[in-house]
Amino acid sequence: MTWTFTDDVDVFLDAAGASLAARPVENTLVLTVTETLRRGGPHAYGEGTPVLGWWRGDGGEVAGTLVRTPPYPPLLGTVAPEAVAPLIEVLPMSGVDADRATAVALAAHWPGHRVEQEQRLYRLGELTPPSPAPTGRPRAATGADRTLLVDWHRAFAGQVGQPGTHAGRLVDERTTDGGLTLWEDAGAPVSMAGVSRRIAGTVRVATVYTPPEHRGRGYAAAVTAEVSRAARAAGVREVLLFADLANPTSNGVYRRIGYEPVSDRLFITAEPQVTDGDGDAPRGQVWLVAANVVRWRRYGDGGQELRPGTKSYRGGSKVHVIATYPGTAHEQLTTIGRGRHTGTYITIDMATRNLHTFRAVPVHSPTVLRLCDEAGVGGCLSGREDADELAALLGRLAAQYRTTSWGAPHPLPCRCHECLTLSPG
Numbered sequence: 149m150t151w152t153f154t155d156d157v158d159v160f161l162d163a164a165g166a167s168l169a170a171r172p173v174e175n176t177l178v179l180t181v182t183e184t185l186r187r188g189g190p191h192a193y194g195e196g197t198p199v200l201g202w203w204r205g206d207g208g209e210v211a212g213t214l215v216r217t218p219p220y221p222p223l224l225g226t227v228a229p230e231a232v233a234p235l236i237e238v239l240p241m242s243g244v245d246a247d248r249a250t251a252v253a254l255a256a257h258w259p260g261h262r263v264e265q266e267q268r269l270y271r272l273g274e275l276t277p278p279s280p281a282p283t284g285r286p287r288a289a290t291g292a293d294r295t296l297l298v299d300w301h302r303a304f305a306g307q308v309g310q311p312g313t314h315a316g317r318l319v320d321e322r323t324t325d326g327g328l329t330l331w332e333d334a335g336a337p338v339s340m341a342g343v344s345r346r347i348a349g350t351v352r353v354a355t356v357y358t359p360p361e362h363r364g365r366g367y368a369a370a371v372t373a374e375v376s377r378a379a380r381a382a383g384v385r386e387v388l389l390f391a392d393l394a395n396p397t398s399n400g401v402y403r404r405i406g407y408e409p410v411s412d413r414l415f416i417t418a419e420p421q422v423t424d425g426d427g428d429a430p431r432g433q434v435w436l437v438a439a440n441v442v443r444w445r446r447y448g449d450g451g452q453e454l455r456p457g458t459k460s461y462r463g464g465s466k467v468h469v470i471a472t473y474p475g476t477a478h479e480q481l482t483t484i485g486r487g488r489h490t491g492t493y494i495t496i497d498m499a500t501r502n503l504h505t506f507r508a509v510p511v512h513s514p515t516v517l518r519l520c521d522e523a524g525v526g527g528c529l530s531g532r533e534d535a536d537e538l539a540a541l542l543g544r545l546a547a548q549y550r551t552t553s554w555g556a557p558h559p560l561p562c563r564c565h566e567c568l569t570l571s572p573g
Contacts (some may be wrong), residue, residue, distance in 0.1 A: 149203070149204060149205055149206060149230070149231075149234070150203070150204060150234070151201050151202070151203050151212075151214075151231070151234055151235055151238050151239070152201060152202055152203075152204070153199055153200065153201040153238075153239070154199075154200055154201075155190065155197050155198055155199060155200070156200075157182055157185040157186050157190070157198070157200060158186070159200075160182065160200035160201075160202065160215075161182060161186070163202050163210065164202040164210045164213050166210075167202075167209070167210035167211070167213065168182075168213060168225060168348070169347075169348040171226055172347065172348035172349060172350045172386065173269070173271060173350065173386055173388060173410060174225065174226045174247070174410075174411065175213065175225040175226055176269070176350060176352050176388050177223055177225070177245075177413075178213050178215050178223060178224075178225035179347045179348060179350075180344050180345075180347065180352065181193075181215050181217060181223060182200070182215060183345060183347055185198060185215075185217070188317070192217075192314075192317075193217035193218075193220060193314070194217065194218050194219050194220075194313075195218075196217070196218025196219060197218070198215065198216060198217045198218070199214070199215070199216040199222075199239075200213075200214070200215050200216075201213065201214040201215075201235075201239070202214075203227065203228065203231040203234070203235070205228060205230075205231075211226075211227070211228035211231060212224075212225070212226065212227035212228050212231040212235070213225035213226070213227070214227075214235070214239070221241070221242075221243035221244055221245055221415065221417075222239070222241055222243075222244050222245070223244075223245045223246075224244060224245065224246040224247070224250055226247075227246070227250050229249075229253060232250065232253045232254055232257075233257065235254075236254065236257045241254070241418070242417060242418045243264075243415070243416065243417040243418065244415075244416060245413060245414070245415045246413065246414065246416075247411055247412070247413055247414075248411065248412045248413065248414055251413070251414040251416050252414075254416070255416055255418075255512075258418040258419070259418070259419065260418070260419035260512040260513065260514060261416045261417060261418050261419055261512050262416065262417050262419055262512065262513045263414055263415070263416050263466075263509075264415045264416065264417055265392065265394075265414070265415040266392070266393040266394070266412060266413070266414055266415075267390045267391065267392055267393060267412065267413045267414075267415075268390065268391050268393055268399065268409055268410075268411075268412050268413075269388060269389075269390055269409070269410040269411050269412070269413065270388065270389050270390070270391065270402055270403075270407035270408060270409055270410060271386055271387065271388050271407065271408055271410050272376050272379075272380070272386070272387035272388070272406055272407055272408075273406050273407065273408045274406050275373060275376055275377060275380065275405065275406045276373075276404065276405050276406045277370070277373040277374075277377070277405065278366050278369040278370055278373060278404070278405060281366070281370055282331075282333070282365050282366035282367055282369075282370050283333050283334075284331055284332050284333030284334070284338065284367070284370075285331070285332060286329050286330065286331055286332075286370070286371060286374040287329070287330055287332055288326060288328070288329060288330075289322075289323055289328035289329060289330050289340065290323065291323060293323075293328075293330065293337065294319055294320075294323070296337060297319045297323070297328060297340065298315045298316050298319050300340055300355075300357050300359070301315035301318055301319055301355060301357075302315045303357065303359070304355050304357040307357075307464075308392065318342075318355070322342050322343075325345060327342050327343045327344065327345070328340060328341075328342045329341055329342075329371055329374055329375045329378070330371070331367045331370055331371040331374070333362075333367070338358065338359070338362040338365075338367050339356075339357065339358040339359075339362060339367035339368050339370070339371045340355065340356070340357055340358075340371060341353060341354075341355065341356045341357075341368075341371040341372050341374070341375045342354050342355040342356075342375070343375050343379060346382075346384055349384065349385035349386060350384065350385065350386040350387070350388060351379050351384050351386075351387055351388070352387075352388045352389060352390070353372060353375055353376060353379075353387065353388070353389035354389070354390075356368055356371070356372050356389075356398070360444075360456070363561075364561050364562060364567055365561065368398075368401055369401045369404065369405055372389075372401070372402070372405060373405045376405070376406075388410075389402060389407065390413070392464070393412070394440045394464050394466060394505065395443070395464060396504070396505060397443070419512060419513055419514055419515075434510070434511050434517070435508055435509065435510055435511065435531065435532050435534070435535040436468045436469060436470065436508075436509060436511050436516070436520070436535065437468070437469040437506055437507070437508060437509075437535055437538050437539045437542060438466055438467065438468050438469070438506070438507055438508075438509040439466075439467055439469060439483075439503035439504060439505055439506045439507070439539075439542070439546075440464055440465065440466055440467070440503065440504055440505045441457050441458055441461040441462065441463055441464060441465045441467060441485075441502060441503060442457070442463060442502050442503065442504055442564070443456065443457070443463035443464055444456055444457075444463060444564055445457070445458065445501075445502050445564060446553075446554055446558070446559075446562075446564050449556075450554055450555060450556030451553070451554035451556060451558070451559070451564075452556065452559045453559070454559065454562065454564065457488065458488075458498060458502050459488070460485075460487055460488055460494060460496050460498065461485055461486075461487070461488050461498075462488050465485055465486060465488075466485065467483040467484060467485030467503065468483060468484045468485065468509075468511070468516055468520075469481050469482070469483055469503075469506075469538075469542065470482050470483065470484055470495070470519075470520045470523055471523065472538070472542070477545070478500055478541070478542060478545050479499065479500055479501075479545075479549060480497050480498070480499060480500065481497065481498060481499075481500050481503070481542070482495065482496070482497050482523065483495070483496060483497070483498055483503075484516055484519050484520065484523075493515050493516070493519060495519050495522075495523055499549070500542060500545055500546045500549055501546050501549035501550045501553055502546075503542075503546055504543070504546060504547075505543075506538075506539040506540070506542045506543040506546070507539050508532050508535030508536045508538075508539050509535075510532075550564070
C-alpha cells in the first residue's frame, strides 16, 4: 500500500483514470482538473509544476487520488481512510480541498486548522424549471460576447474569493465547446451559466453569475435550468454543481429547480499548535458562534439604498461572534473576521441584522483565540450546547431586526438578505 506521484498527467490517468471514471460524481473535480492539464499543458493553472498522486490498496486497486496545481492547494478525489496518514507522511501540506470526512481526518494530524470554505455538491434529480419563468430567453454565448463574458468571469471569481487569472482561457474554451449560455432580457444579457466538458458521462454547471443590478428576478434560476436541460437532452448521465454553503440564496435556487445534495467539501488550512499562552500545554476545546455577513444590506434613509457586505467585511465572509450585549437586546455584536480591505483578522462591533446562518463551531485558530482573549469579553464557550443555544437566539433576533429596523418598504428591485433568500433566482 503506497502513494505514487508524478508530474505527467498521462501517466497519472493511465494509472488512476479507470478508478476516477468508476465514481465520476465524487471525483468530478479531479476529472475536470486533469482534463484541463491534458488539453492545456502542465502550466494551465500556473507556472508551478503539478503533482498528481494515487494510492493503491492491498489488492493493487487505486483507492485514492490527489492533484496539486500550484498556486492552488492539493485537491483530493475519493481517498480510502487508511490512505490518509501515509499521505501526510510523504506529502506535507498546509492546506487541502477534500470531502468532509477526508478533510476532518487530515486535520486530525495537524496541531490546528481553519475551515476556509464549505461547499456542497449537488446532482440533478427531476428538473423543475422556475415557474413563472422570468422575462427573456436563453441563447448560446459567442465570440462576440467575449469582453462581457471575461468581465463577468472575473466578477464571479472575485465574488467567491478566487483570483480570476484564467478568465480569458475559460471563456475561450467554453465558448468554443458551446459551454456558455446567456439569459437575455429586452435584448441585453442579464445572467450566464457555464458547463464543463463531458467526462465519464458527467458535466458540472459552473460560473453561474448575475450582475448585482439584475439579481432577484429569477434569471440565475432560469439560465441554470436551461443549461441543465440542455445537458440532459444531450444524453449526459449526471449533471452536477457546487454551491457555497455560506450562500443560502444559491443553495435555495438549486434545490428548487431539482438539484439534490450529494456530499460536502471543505477547504481547510493548517495552523500552529494552540497553547495555553506559555507555549506549553495544549488548550482545551472551546466553542464560538460563527455566522456569515449578508451579501447585500439595506442602507440610508428608510433603507432605500443597497450596499454589498459591510464597511469592514465582504458579503459572505465568515466571522466569529465573541461578545453579545443582552442589555441592548443583542442588537450589536463584537466579531472577529478577515477584513474587507486587508484580508487579515480584525475585531469590530457590528449590527446583528447584518449576519445570518449563526451556528456553533469548535475553535482551532490560534489567531482567533488570541484575539478573543485580548478582547477580554469571555466569548469562548466550553460546551457546544451553550453555543448552539446562543446561535439559535441570535439567528432569530437577526431576522427580526432585518424586518423591523426600517420604517419603509424595501427598495425595488431589492437584493437584501431576505429578498434574495425568498427570490426564485
